[in-house]
Amino acid sequence: MHEAQGEETYDALVVGAGHNGLVCAAYLAQAGHRVAVVERRDKVGGACVTDELFPGYRFSTASLVTTLFRQEIIDDLSLAKHGLEIIPRDPSVTALFPDGRTMTLSADPAASAAEIARFSARDAASxxxxxxxxxxxxxxxxxxxxxxxxxxxxxxxxxxxxxxxxxxxxxxxxxxxxxxxxxxxxxxxxxxxxxxxxxxxxxxxxxxxxxxxxxxxxxxxxxxxxxQLGSTEAGRPSWGQVKGGMGGITQALAAVCAEYGADVLTGVPVSRISVGPEGADGVELADGRALRARVVVSAADPKTTFLRLLDPGAVPAAYRGAVLGRDYEGVAAKIHLALDRLPGVRGFTGWGPHYRGTLQILPSMDHLDLVHAEARQGRPPARPHVECTIPSILDPDLAPPGKHVMSMYVQYVPYTLVGTTWDDLRESFADDVMSYVEPYLPGLGDAVTARRVYTPLDLERELGLPGGNLYHGAMSPLDLFAGRPVPGYADYHTPVPGLYLCAAGTRPGGGVFGVPGRNASDVVRRHLEGST
Incomplete structure (x- = not known):
């Protein structure tokens, strides 16, 4: 990564170095085009990133595990050669219930069926x-x-x-x-x-x-x-762990970009996408410098792209209105913990394979509906949906010797609170979550040596996720039929000539998928090569 130097001209400028932006840039550079990626943070990754939140402790800050990232992208770009390694998690999930019972689902259909049979023989057969x-x-x-x-x-x-x-x-x-x-x-x-x-x-x-x-x-x-479009096991998606954290994906992609001559510029916020008489023609950086290009590809979310980075007059009013009208508010928080020892797991004695996967705390279907309704009222629920992972079990290098990292995914957590703010509530909310989880993971509180909390507001501020939304806007089956993010527009195209989209706000949607970046690169390549 390096700093931008003056005004340069490229075939394509990609705004944002999240995984989709890097996928798009890598494919374009591989095809021989001169490409630059500009990223406001001092590292690549977006929400697919590994951060050392405490000395010696590295965490997947936003996206925690992967199932959707396409094998054909891994193969096309030789990502394994550039260090990408996905570690299977088996078992993938252990559900912990209020009555002390547990259910572990794994890649072994017979073992999963035996677990399910303790609750229902009919369900085990199905x-x-x-x-x-x-x-x-x-x-x-x-x-x-x-x-x-x-x-x-x-x-x-x-x-x-x-x-x-x-x-x-x-x-x-x-x-x-x-x-x-x-x-x-x-x-x-x-x-x-x-x-x-x-x-x-x-x-x-x-x-x-x-x-x-x-x-x-x-x-x-x-x-x-x-x-189900990703890797799967007997009855559910198979969520894998990336060695070195989720940033292992984006670091490998950045290495591919470098191999093919693309410039990846970090620490350079874009203040404006410039639009000339023929359409989008470059970007202006926050420090006043400019980069020019034949096309601009935004890997930012639609709200940021069209409501902040473009002048209002450059975008048709109806399109701006449709972007503004989308639901961007997220419902998830992340709590990252440095541990000096492993907690216990209720229902198990000592260490076991259940530590390898997700430890899921979900009392019932009715409970999920209830806590969602609470969040809709602007109140963080007292007993949220919590999923805990301990990545250092499978990848000890994420923590100092004998120590561990734990990440909690917490849902449903409203972006907009009633009667308070996240800056005031952040730590007390995390305290409440820790107290809720403690009976399921006894000894957890005493094992924590450091903690970092990311509310939906923090995910927006630090990682650029609008409203803390993991998908760059609400997902809907209408995306398949009418278009995403705005009905009536062909995939990855915008009403601004020479401006394309390539991230989770486009079809098919969010998650660490890579498909929006790959597909957008094909559209942009045809534009650059004069075949559209």
Missing amino acids: YTDYGDTMRRIARIVERYFVGEARTPLFDDIPALKAALRDTVDLPDADLARLVTALFGSARGLLDEWFESDELKVTLCTDGTVGFDAGPSMPGTAYLMLYH
């Missing part, structure tokens, strides 16, 4: 079939999620008819479940398969994570289907 069905349905719609850039289906009637014809020969049961997965709730989808609330609440979080909705609300089944 679990693998459920997973097979969800993957089969995901394959049906996969090309609409991750395929190359296209006009929205609602604006391309022949393509919409072709998509509908694809469903004609589906078995009736698969068609019904596809409709439920696209437009229904996680509760409705899981009720069709299982009777055990414990299993259902363990599975439903793939439909509620980062989403302002309880499991009974429409749209949550869609997010469950979305997460």
Whole structure:
């Protein structure tokens, strides 16, 4: 990484060095184009980053684990050669229930079925079939999620008819479940398969994570289907751990950019995307310097791109209004802990494989609906959805010898509070979460030597996530049909000539996926090479 030096001209300028921005830049540089990436922070990564929050303790600050990042991107860009290593987590999750019982789900279908059978023999028999069905349905719609850039289906009637014809020969049961997965709730989808609330609440979080909705609300089944597009185990997504933290992905991408001659400029905030008579033609930096380019690609969220970085007159009023009208408020907080020893885990004696994966604290489906309703009123819930990971179990180099790092994902946490502010409430909120978790992880409080709390407001301030939203704006099945972020615009295109989008605010959406960056690079490359 280095500092910008004066005014230079590039084929493409990418605003933001998150994982999608780096993916886009790497593909363009690999194709022979002169590319620069400009990043306001002093390091690459965006929300896919590793930070040393305390001396010797390194944390995945925002994104904690990965399932969606595409293997074809890893292969195309030779990321393994540049240091990327994804460590399987097996078992992937252990759910801890208020009555002291536990459920561990792993890559071993028989072992998972045995765990589920302690709650329901019928559910144990259905679990693998459920997973097979969800993957089969995901394959049906996969090309609409991750395929190359296209006009929205609602604006391309022949393509919409072709998509509908694809469903004609589906078995009736698969068609019904596809409709439920696209437009229904996680509760409705899981009720069709299982009777055990414990299993259902363990599975439903793939439909509620980062989403302002309880499991009974429409749209949550869609997010469950979305997460089936990544690596999977018997009945659920298989969330892996990146060696060195999630920043291992973006460090490898930055190395690829350097290999192909792209400039990655850190510590250089962009104050404005400049628009000339022919369209976007560069950026102005906060220190007054300028960079020029044939095209500009924004890896920032749509709100930042169109409401802060562009002059109002450069964007049609209707488009600005649509961007402004999107829901950007997030529902998640992160609490990072330096530990001088491991806590216990209720229901287990001593060390065991349960430490390798996520320790999930979710009492019931009804409880998730309740705490979501509390958050909607601007109140952090007293007993939130909490998921704890201890990455140093699988990657000891993240902490000093004999020590550990723990990260808590906490939901539902409102961005907008009633009667107070996050600056006033931050630490007392974290104290309450720690007290709630302590009976499940006895000894945790005494093991903590340092703590860092990221509320939704902190995720916005420090990492640029609008409203603390992990997806750069609410996810919806309409994104597949009408366009994301604004209906009626072809993927990655904007109404400003020469300006493209490449991050989570575009199709298919959020998560450490890489698809928006890869697909946008293809659109930009065709522009640069005169084939559009």
